[in-house]
Amino acid sequence: MATLEKGSKKLINAWAFYDWANSVYSLVIATAVFPIYYESITSENDGIVNFLGTTFHNSTLLSYSLSFSFLIVALISPILSAIADYTGNKKRFMQFFCYLGSLSVMSLFFFTGKETLWIGIVFTILASIGFWGSFVFYNSYLPEIAYPEQQDRVSAKGFMYGYTGSVLLLAFNLVMVMKPELFGIEDPKLPARISFLMVGIWWMGFAQITFYHLPNNVYHKKPEKDFIFKGFKELNEVFKALKNQINLKLFLSAFFFYSVGVQTIILLLGIYVKKELEIETSKLIIIILLIQIVAILGAFLFSRISEKIGNIRTLKLTIAIWCIICFAIFLINSKSESIDLQVYAIGASIGMVLGAIQSISRSTYSKLLPETEDHATYFSFYDVTEKVAIVLGTFIFGLVGAISDSLRNSIFILALFFLLGYIVLGFMKKRELTSK
Template sequence: MRRLLPNSKAQWAWCLYDWANSAFATSILAVLFPVYFAKVIMPSKGMALHLGFLRWHTQASSLWGYTVSTSLFCVAVIAPWIGRWADLQGKRRPLFLLLAFCGAASTTLLAFTGHGTVWRALACFIVAYACFSASEIFYNAFLPHIASPSQHDWLSGLGYAYGYVGGGLLLALHLIWLHEPRWIGLETTHQVVRFAFFTVGVWWAFFTLPCLLWLPSQTSRPRDTASTQWMPFPVALWKDLWARPRVAAMVVAYFFYNNGIQTVITMASVYGATELGLSTTSLTGAFLMTQWIAFPGATLLSAAAERFGTRRVLFISLAVWCCVVVFAYGMHSPWHFWILAAIVGFILGGSQSLSRSLFSRLIPGEKSAEFFGFFAIGGKFSAILGPLVFGILRDVFGTPRPAILSLVAFFLIGAAMLATVKDDP
């Protein structure tokens, strides 16, 4: 039981932020908004995009992939810069809180979208998703400051576990409301979905408040500030990274295998709705099951990492991800989707939490925000490339199945790069 409870107020606040923003990852990013965008906001016949002299006709699933890529690109480009600035100025917590509350506010605005409001909906989503992604840089950067190295696997896994429970609880409420909209005074599914968007923003903001109270306001600053302050900012950033080859290798490895993970997360509901004909209720139920399975999955994999080694358990999880992709390529029935959701739920949290804890042991604590900014490049640029490839291959082949199968390559390249990173700090 002690392994399921944080040891300090700072650790409680840290875990509760995962509880807070995971509602966005589940209800907005993974389940409700992609389907709502494809079935309600986006015209069924698609739309034409004009890029100078180019005219590109796109469908909802493709435009959704492009939107996710655009939002993450904004974060990935500036991640190390804002991380280094926050380290030098000692502003990790203020910037983290600003991003969190701005993301929550933008999420509530999604409640005011409807049929034909394509650009308004995409603008709100891009801001919300960019803030969600950027806030995680600083959230992750607190890990070395609130836990000893021996606790990193445990606390990182516990944070993900709390996130899955928190996101799952709100998603469960949304599923109930979709079945019985009159319980909350509404009449249609579309009204329930818009109200759900609003509740996600409120949930995110409310459970971020402990971070305002309990996360440390002052953390260590870089000791070599004077020796690098004369350098151009990009030069100093890359000098810090390439002086630590294991850190650089981990960033590259994470870049590749996170391609597959993030693409599965962001495109699964669109794939289920358009390719398998699943209803919003069925998709929500499958993802709700994923949330509950992810809780024991994250905690068990973190415990396995403490016994057998973080890198070894990561290799096993990547092998399972390859099997998931092959299975997804061949599935045709709704119950296949539920099997896939169960497997993904078990390995998802462990894959990400162990990546975070392994990286946290490789970096200097006084530069945690800067280096987690580089980690965000590996994560966010990979999350850009995967959905972008998915969208392009979907338009070229007229089916998403070739895009799904291509994800195996990303997992294999990531595993090869991970092999160069030693498991001990």
């Protein structure tokens, strides 16, 4: 197969298509169908379940499982990324995590009740590790497949593909779950379980387009046999170099603060809407779909705005909007006659800046990188920053809610993290991010 040139439309589309492939996991498994299925399967006995000889509340066990998966990724991704950079085998690592994730999602088909709870928990952890682990290597391809002046649009294209593909599959899955008789299905558990199979097949199948076209060993490296030791050495060298990159360190600090807000809202908005605002499940699903659809427009629109006013100003604009959204959520009254309309408006607002802040953050980090061949290692620090932010954000959200007996106060605290991110971005030295 002929190697596609950097910046070529075909190569960029092939890279972006991995978002189409794997984003069905984040929407169908992490956000919509699986959490509802898990809750229904484990709701007996007031949601008390037993796992590894210990008693947990069902939602607590699922939360701990996801946190554990984030911790594993945070620990191994810098090491594996450094090895991947040293050996030039980045695509092989990406494929491994892709197959780990997709096969684990398909294995959730066998999670049929409390007696198979271990299947649900173990493969939830492995699927999460596969998803986030593959994303480290996927993101690190951005500076290798697109030139700096292309990267805002290319990053946005990936998220647009992801939102579009995941909405299409989720819509089909929801029809199957809510109207199983249309498919001749009588077992009420079966539609959700079939959805898990479909997600895994979709993820693995469409990823082949990306794997077929993405180059491996771009820099033609010829590693020595002691690649593990050399991988650690590579990681140490990148870490030392990172300490001298002032703008990069400031950006990672800002990224950490506002990611606490963004990722926590993404993961826990459903819980807030159901418990605090008392919105029924069917309307919650509409909100989730609305967020995904509007996010397509947001990613496109803000990638164009960044070309006009620059990446940092665009990020500050999106952060300011996130702050406003937090205060709107904090002030919304569940007893209001227009509660549905208000919640839909907030969902649309979140969608508009969700795709924007994710795509612009990725391209901004890519542009800030020094001239290097260690893209996977550098992006592992980006990934670890996000994972630590998720763990801290979800912990603070739960802690503040427990102490104050109100999730509203948790939303208020998240607004402060957005504000911190905005302030730190203001300390970055002015630099044109359209070229290196």
